[in-house]
Each structure stands twice: as structure tokens, then as C-alpha cells.
Amino acid sequence: MAAAVLGEVFLLHLEKDASAMVQFTCDGCGKNLTPPGTSRYVVRLEAYAAQTLSDVLTEDDLQDDQVEEMARFLQQVEAGLVTPPSSVPERRQMRFDLCLDCYRRFLQDPLRREPVIRLRFHQN
Numbered sequence: 001m002a003a004a005v006l007g008e009v010f011l012l013h014l015e016k017d018a019s020a021m022v023q024f025t026c027d028g029c030g031k032n033l034t035p036p037g038t039s040r041y042v043v044r045l046e047a048y049a050a051q052t053l054s055d056v057l058t059e060d061d062l063q064d065d066q067v068e069e070m071a072r073f074l075q076q077v078e079a080g081l082v083t084p085p086s087s088v089p090e091r092r093q094m095r096f097d098l099c100l101d102c103y104r105r106f107l108q109d110p111l112r113r114e115p116v117i118r119l120r121f122h123q124n
């Protein structure tokens with residue numbers, strides 16, 4: 001009970017000071033998004049490995065091509081050509097505040113893949 005009351009008090013305190021304390025800036029270009037009337041867009045991302053080493057090596061999946069692929073992968077790991085999955089964070093959630101321009105840019109090309117090709121497309 002004490003924790004719930006404390007939480008409520010904290011929430012009220014937050015709401016009271018929210019307008020004065022919370023500052024938003026665009027994570028893309030740094031533009032101030034705090035003034036009333038400024039468009040602010042939120043992008044939430046969740047990144048995770050679709051397959052782990054242990055997933056690959058379940059008995060059901062031990063078909064020839066996958067074993068070969070796994071062997072190739074392990075060779076590449078040993079040769080330092082690729083990073084083994086264990087050193088990669090398994091799951092990460094991210095949240096970005098964006099201005100309208102950066103939001104549009106994100107939706108068009110979330111991974112910022114081919115700026116040169118897009119530029120040519122616009123010029124032609």
C-alpha cells in the first residue's frame with residue numbers, strides 16, 4: 001500500500017511539472033520539439049536476433065544444407081570475418097522522437113540505404 005501511495009504522489013508531481021520540465025528534441029536533427037504546436041513523432045524499434053546458434057542446432061533442423069551453412073559460418077567466425085552472435089546484444093528496444101522532416105525521411109528509408117540512387121531518381 002505504501003508503495004502505491006508513493007507512486008501516486010510521484011505521478012501527480014510529474015504531471016504538475018510536466019509542461020515545465022519535459023524537453024523534446026528531434027533525435028534526427030536536434031530541432032527543439034518542445035514548443036506547443038510543434039509536430040513530434042515517435043519511432044519505437046525492437047531489434048533482436050531471429051536465430052541463435054542453439055536454435056540452428058535443434059535436431060529437427062539438422063538438414064545437410066543447414067549443417068553446411070553452420071560450418072561455413074563457424075569458419076568465418078574463426079577467421080574473424082564475422083562476429084559471433086554471442087557478442088551481439090540479443091534484444092534492444094529503442095525509442096526516438098522525430099520532427100516531421102526526419103519522420104518522413106525515416107519512413108521513406110528507415111535504414112538509410114541508398115541515398116545516391118534516391119538522389120538520381122529525384123534529379124531525373
Ligand SMILES: [Zn+2]
Pocket residue numbers: 026027028029030031098099100101102103
Ligand atoms: Zn529532425
